[in-house]
Amino acid sequence: MKPVLNQHFKSIEFCTYCPKMCRFACPVAEVTGHEADTPWGRQTLMHLVREGHMDFDADVAAAIYRCATCSLCTEYCDHNNKPYEVMLDMRAEAVKEGIEPSEVEEFRQFYSQHNNSYGDNLQARIKTLLPEIYFAKSSQVIFVPSGSHIVHNPSVIQDTFKIFEAMEIDHVSCHVGEVMDTGAHLRELGLMEQYHANAKKLSEALAGYKTIVSGSPTVVYELKVMYPKFGYELTPKIYHVSEFLWPFVRQGRLKVRRRLTQKAIYHDSCRLGRDLGVYDPPRDILREVLAEPPAEFARNREKSECCGGQGAFPWIDQDASIQIAQRRLGEVYESEKRLLVTACPMCERQFRLADEKLDVVDLVSVVARVV
Amino acid sequence: MTAARRRELEEIFGADRVEDTPITRRLYSQDLTALSLVDRRHSADEALPDAVVWPETVHEVSRLLRWASEGKVPVVTYGGGTSLRAATMPSTGAIVCDMKRMKRVTRMDENSMIVTAEAGILGEALQHELRLVGLTLGHFPPAFYGSTLGGFLATRSAGSLSTRYGPIEDMVISLQAVLPDGSIVKTRTAPRSATGPDFNHVFLGSQGTLGIITRASLRCRMAPATRTFAAYKFADWNDGVTAMRLMMRKGLLPAAVRYSDPPETARTFARMEDEPDGNVLVLVFEGHDRRALLEASIAAEIALSCHCTQLGEEAARHWFDHRFAEAYRRSPVLAEDGAYMEVIDTAATWSRLPTLIASLRDALAGEGRQVSLYVANASSVGASVCLTVQGHTPAGEEGKTLQAIWTAALSTIRQGGGTVSYRQGIGPWQIDALKEELGVGYDLLRDMKRQIDPNGIMNPGAFGFDRTS
Ligand SMILES: Cc1cc2nc3c(=O)[nH]c(=O)nc-3n(C[C@H](O)[C@H](O)[C@H](O)COP(=O)(O)OP(=O)(O)OC[C@H]3O[C@@H](n4cnc5c(N)ncnc54)[C@H](O)[C@@H]3O)c2cc1C
Ligand code: SF4
Ligand code: SF4
Numbered sequence: 007m008k009p010v011l012n013q014h015f016k017s018i019e020f021c022t023y024c025p026k027m028c029r030f031a032c033p034v035a036e037v038t039g040h041e042a043d044t045p046w047g048r049q050t051l052m053h054l055v056r057e058g059h060m061d062f063d064a065d066v067a068a069a070i071y072r073c074a075t076c077s078l079c080t081e082y083c084d085h086n087n088k089p090y091e092v093m094l095d096m097r098a099e100a101v102k103e104g105i106e107p108s109e110v111e112e113f114r115q116f117y118s119q120h121n122n123s124y125g126d127n128l129q130a131r132i133k134t135l136l137p138e139i140y141f142a143k144s145s146q147v148i149f150v151p152s153g154s155h156i157v158h159n160p161s162v163i164q165d166t167f168k169i170f171e172a173m174e175i176d177h178v179s180c181h182v183g184e185v186m187d188t189g190a191h192l193r194e195l196g197l198m199e200q201y202h203a204n205a206k207k208l209s210e211a212l213a214g215y216k217t218i219v220s221g222s223p224t225v226v227y228e229l230k231v232m233y234p235k236f237g238y239e240l241t242p243k244i245y246h247v248s249e250f251l252w253p254f255v256r257q258g259r260l261k262v263r264r265r266l267t268q269k270a271i272y273h274d275s276c277r278l279g280r281d282l283g284v285y286d287p288p289r290d291i292l293r294e295v296l297a298e299p300p301a302e303f304a305r306n307r308e309k310s311e312c313c314g315g316q317g318a319f320p321w322i323d324q325d326a327s328i329q330i331a332q333r334r335l336g337e338v339y340e341s342e343k344r345l346l347v348t349a350c351p352m353c354e355r356q357f358r359l360a361d362e363k364l365d366v367v368d369l370v371s372v373v374a375r376v377v
Numbered sequence: 378m379t380a381a382r383r384r385e386l387e388e389i390f391g392a393d394r395v396e397d398t399p400i401t402r403r404l405y406s407q408d409l410t411a412l413s414l415v416d417r418r419h420s421a422d423e424a425l426p427d428a429v430v431w432p433e434t435v436h437e438v439s440r441l442l443r444w445a446s447e448g449k450v451p452v453v454t455y456g457g458g459t460s461l462r463a464a465t466m467p468s469t470g471a472i473v474c475d476m477k478r479m480k481r482v483t484r485m486d487e488n489s490m491i492v493t494a495e496a497g498i499l500g501e502a503l504q505h506e507l508r509l510v511g512l513t514l515g516h517f518p519p520a521f522y523g524s525t526l527g528g529f530l531a532t533r534s535a536g537s538l539s540t541r542y543g544p545i546e547d548m549v550i551s552l553q554a555v556l557p558d559g560s561i562v563k564t565r566t567a568p569r570s571a572t573g574p575d576f577n578h579v580f581l582g583s584q585g586t587l588g589i590i591t592r593a594s595l596r597c598r599m600a601p602a603t604r605t606f607a608a609y610k611f612a613d614w615n616d617g618v619t620a621m622r623l624m625m626r627k628g629l630l631p632a633a634v635r636y637s638d639p640p641e642t643a644r645t646f647a648r649m650e651d652e653p654d655g656n657v658l659v660l661v662f663e664g665h666d667r668r669a670l671l672e673a674s675i676a677a678e679i680a681l682s683c684h685c686t687q688l689g690e691e692a693a694r695h696w697f698d699h700r701f702a703e704a705y706r707r708s709p710v711l712a713e714d715g716a717y718m719e720v721i722d723t724a725a726t727w728s729r730l731p732t733l734i735a736s737l738r739d740a741l742a743g744e745g746r747q748v749s750l751y752v753a754n755a756s757s758v759g760a761s762v763c764l765t766v767q768g769h770t771p772a773g774e775e776g777k778t779l780q781a782i783w784t785a786a787l788s789t790i791r792q793g794g795g796t797v798s799y800r801q802g803i804g805p806w807q808i809d810a811l812k813e814e815l816g817v818g819y820d821l822l823r824d825m826k827r828q829i830d831p832n833g834i835m836n837p838g839a840f841g842f843d844r845t846s
Contacts, residue, residue: 019712025409025459025704026523030501039431039477039497040396041404041458046523051400057418065400082522084705304509 007099011056014092018056020085021049028079033312034072037329042069045079045089052092067100068107074330075194075317076276081308097196110195113321117200122187124153132182135160136167145179148215152222153187154351162351165374166221166247172377173259178219183211188228191318202236209238218244221370223278223350231281246278248287248349248369255294262376265297268345270372271338272300274310275350288349288369295376300347303337315352331360338364347372378427389440390430397428405429405455405473410463410804411719414711415775426453426467431478435553435561435591441474442589443559449832454585456528457499459520461720462804464532464584468837476527479591482506491550491566493594496527512597515542519704527590532802533582535761537700539754541632542598544800546581553592554580557830566594584802585836587829601663605673606693609685611656614638615731618752620658620683622727625757627679629672633661633753635696640749641765644706649695659693710767717775718767721786723795726759733793734762740789741766741782761799780806808841
C-alpha cells in the first residue's frame with residue numbers, strides 16, 4: 007500500500023495543504039457536508055496513512071470509496087490534481103488487504119452471479135430486443151450496447167438501430183457474447199482480478215472489428231482509455247454514438263419529419279464530457295431535431311455536475327447518489343417544463359430514480375421521435 | 378463519548394448526523410493553520426473532538442446548544458474549516474457543529490437586492506445563486522471556494538474586491554443566531570436603524586465564541602456590466618502608495634487596487650508570458666460602463682503624476698483571472714518537509730502605512746527567507762497590508778520559526794500603529810497583541826462572553842477565553 011501512496015505523493019500532499027478549493031464542486035461533499043467526503047478530506051486521510059499517523063483500516067477504506075470519480079474537482083484545481091486516481095488505486099489496495107466495505111463484496115458476488123453489473127442475462131435479453139440480422143458477424147462496425155440500457159431502458163437500443171436504418175447506415179451489427187459488460191464497475195471498486203479476466207475476454211471478442219460504437223460513455227471510456235492503460239489495447243476506432251452519427255447527420259442523411267417543438271435541456275455526462283471530450287456532437291444533433299436549440303445548465307460542458315451515478319457510487323451509497331441527482335435537477339424544476347436529454351444511460355437512470363415523473367430521454371430516442 | 382451522550386445527540390439529530398469515528402474526529406481536529414500543519418508533520422498528537430454533528434435547522438442548533446449548556450460540553454462551530462488562525466481547532470471532548478447542511482438560500486429579494494441564506498452555504502454556492510439572477514455579493518477572499526458564509530461573518534472576512542464592495546460587515550443587513558442557552562436572536566432587515574448598538578456587530582468577528590450564526594441577509598450589487606483593467610509600475614515603492622492614497626482621496630472606487638512589491642509581483646505574475654517585474658499596481662474598475670471608464674481614466678492621470686510607467690491591461694487582467702491563485706500556492710511550498718509559509722495581515726492609516734511596511738520588512742527579513750507583500754483594500758483612510766513569509770528550516774524547526782516570525786510581526790505592527798488582524802480573526806498566538814490593542818475593550822469582551830456564555834461552552838480558548846475565564 008505504501009508504494010502506491012508514495013507514487014501519488016504530490017497529489018496527496020497538494021490536497022492536504024489546500025484550502026479545499028474544489029470542495030464546492032464535489033457532489034458527494036455537497037450532499038453530505040462531511041469533511042471526509044471532500045477531496046481534501048480523503049487525501050488528508052491518505053497523507054495521515056502515508057505518514058504513519060493512521061492505519062489503513064476499514065474506516066479509511068470506507069472513506070476512499072465515497073468518491074464518484076466524476077473528475078469535476080480537477081476542473082477547479084490549479085495544480086490539475088486528480089484525487090480520484092489516488093482513490094481508485096487505493097481501492098485496489100483495500101481489496102488486496104481485505105478491508106473493503108461490505109458493499110464491494112456484495113457487488114463482487116452480484117457480478118459473479120450475472121457476469122455483469124446490471125443483473126439479468128444480458129446475452130439473452132439483447133437477442134429479444136433486435137432482429138437476428140443485427141447480430142450477423144460480417145460487419146466491420148460493432149455496436150456495444152450498454153448493460154444499463156438493456157435492463158432499464160431497452161427502447162434506446164431499438165431506437166439506435168431504428169435511426170441507423172432510417173439513415174441508411176446498414177453496416178453496424180450488435181455485439182452479443184459471453185461478456186456483455188466492460189467491467190468498469192469492477193475496476194472502479196478495486197476488484198482488479200475480476201476486471202482483468204473480464205477485460206481480456208471482451209477485448210478479444212472485439213478485436214476483429216474496425217470500429218466500435220456505443221451509446222454508453224462508460225463503455226467507450228473503458229474500451230478507449232482504461233483497457234489500453236491496463237494492457238488491453240484495442241485496434242478498432244471507438245466512438246460514442248453521437249460522434250458516430252454526427253458526420254452522417256451533417257451529410258444530410260437524417261431526414262427529419264418535423265422538428266420537435268418541445269423545449270429541452272441537455273446534460274453533459276462526466277464520462278462523455280470531461281473524460282472523453284465529447285461536448286458538441288450531442289448538441290449539434292439536437293439542434294437538427296429540435297425546433298429550438300437545447301437549453302443549457304448554468305454549469306455545463308467541462309463544468310457539468312455529476313448525476314451521482316459515476317464510479318459505481320450508487321453501489322456504495324444509493325441514497326447519497328440520488329440526492330446528488332436531485333441536486334442537479336434543481337435547475338430543471340426552476341425553468342418551464344422541459345425534456346431532460348442526456349447521452350448516458352447512467353445519468354438517465356439516476357435522474358429517473360431521483361424523480362420518476364421527470365421526462366428524461368436519451369439523445370437517440372429524441373432523434374428516433376422525428377425520423 | 379459516552380453512550381448516553383451519543384444517545385442524547387441522536388435524539389436531536391438522528392443517528393446518521395452524529396459521528397464519532399476516529400477518521401471523522403481526526404479530520405475535524407484541524408484547520409489550515411500553518412503552525413498546526415507543520416507540527417503535524419512530526420507528531421500525531423492533536424486534541425480530538427468527541428463527535429461531529431450536522432444540524433439542518435435553527436431549532437436543531439438551538440437544542441444542541443441548550444443540551445451543551447446544561448452538560449457544560451464545549452461546542453466548536455465549523456464552517457469550511459479554512460481558517461488560518463486555528464479558529465476551529467477543538468478542545469478535547471468538544472462537539473463540533475458542522476454547519477454545511479444549513480446551506481439554503483431562503484430568500485432572494487431582487488427588488489431590494491437582498492439575499493438571505495443559511496450560514497453553512499459555501500461562498501461559491503451563494504455567488505452561483507446570485508449570478509443566476511444577475512447579482513453579485515462582491516465578496517471574494519481567495520479561499521472563497523472552500524469557506525462558508527458563517528465563516529466569513531464570524532471572522533470579519535475581507536476579499537480581493539473589498540475596496541469597492543466592502544468587507545463582509547458592510548454587506549450584512551440582518552442575521553439570526555442561536556445563543557448558548559438555546560435562545561434565537563434575530564436582527565431586523567431594514568436599510569438602517571437607530572435602535573441602540575448594532576447587534577449584528579456582536580456576532581461579526583465573534584469566532585464562534587458567543588453563539589452560532591444560522592442565517593444572514595446580505596446586501597447585493599448588480600453583476601458588473603463592464604470591467605476595465607490597468608497596471609502601473611513604480612520605480613520608487615512609496616510613489617505607488619501615494620498614488621493609491623490620492624486615488625482613494627478623490628473618491629475613486631476601484632473593485633480592486635493591489636500594489637505588490639518585487640517578490641510578490643514575481644509570484645503573482647509567474648505564469649504570464651511577458652510578466653512584469655518591480656513594484657506593480659493593479660487596478661480593476663467595474664460596474665456601469667461609462668463610470669468604470671471615467672474612473673479608470675482619472676486613476677491613470679493620478680498614477681502617471683506619481684512617476685510610473687504604464688503596463689497596459691494584460692497584467693491586471695491576469696491578476697483578476699487568477700485572483701484565487703493565492704489560495705492554491707501554499708500547497709507546493711508546504712508539501713516539502715522543512716518548508717514553511719505564513720500569511721500575516723494588518724491595516725494602517727495612510728500616515729502610518731509607509732513606515733509600518735518598512736519596519737515589517739526589516740523585522741521579518743531573515744537568512745533563507747523570502748518576504749513579499751502587497752497593499753490592497755484601500756479607502757480614504759488607509760489600506761491593508763498582506764505579507765507572505767516563506768522559507769526552509771531543518772525539519773522539525775518549522776513551528777519554532779513560525780512562532781518567531783509571528784512574535785516579530787506582532788510587535789512591529791503594535792509599534793507601528795497597525796491592527797493585529799485586518800481579516801481572518803485572531804489566532805491563539807495573537808492574544809497578547811489583541812489584549813494590548815483592545816485595552817479595556819478586552820475586559821468588556823470577556824464580560825460580554827461571560828454574560829452570554831456563562832458556562833464557557835462556545836469555542837473555548839478563542840480570544841484567550843478558556844472555560845472558566
Ligand atoms: C489560502 C488562504 C487564504 C485566505 N485568504 C483570506 C482572505 O483574503 N480574507 C479572509 O477574510 N480570509 C482569508 N482566509 C481565511 C478563511 O478562509 C476565512 O477566515 C473564512 O472566512 C473562514 O470561513 P470558513 O467557513 O472556512 O470558517 P471556519 O474556518 O470553519 O471557521 C472560522 C471561525 O468562524 C467560526 N464560525 C464558522 N461558522 C460559524 C457560524 N455559522 N456561526 C458562528 N461561528 C462560526 C468558527 O467557529 C471559527 O471560529 C484565507 C484562508 C486560506 C487558507
Ligand atoms: S484537487 Fe486541487 S483544488 Fe482540490 S483539494 Fe486537491 S489541490 Fe485543492
Ligand atoms: S472525482 Fe468527483 S466525487 Fe470524486 S472527489 Fe472529485 S469531485 Fe468529488
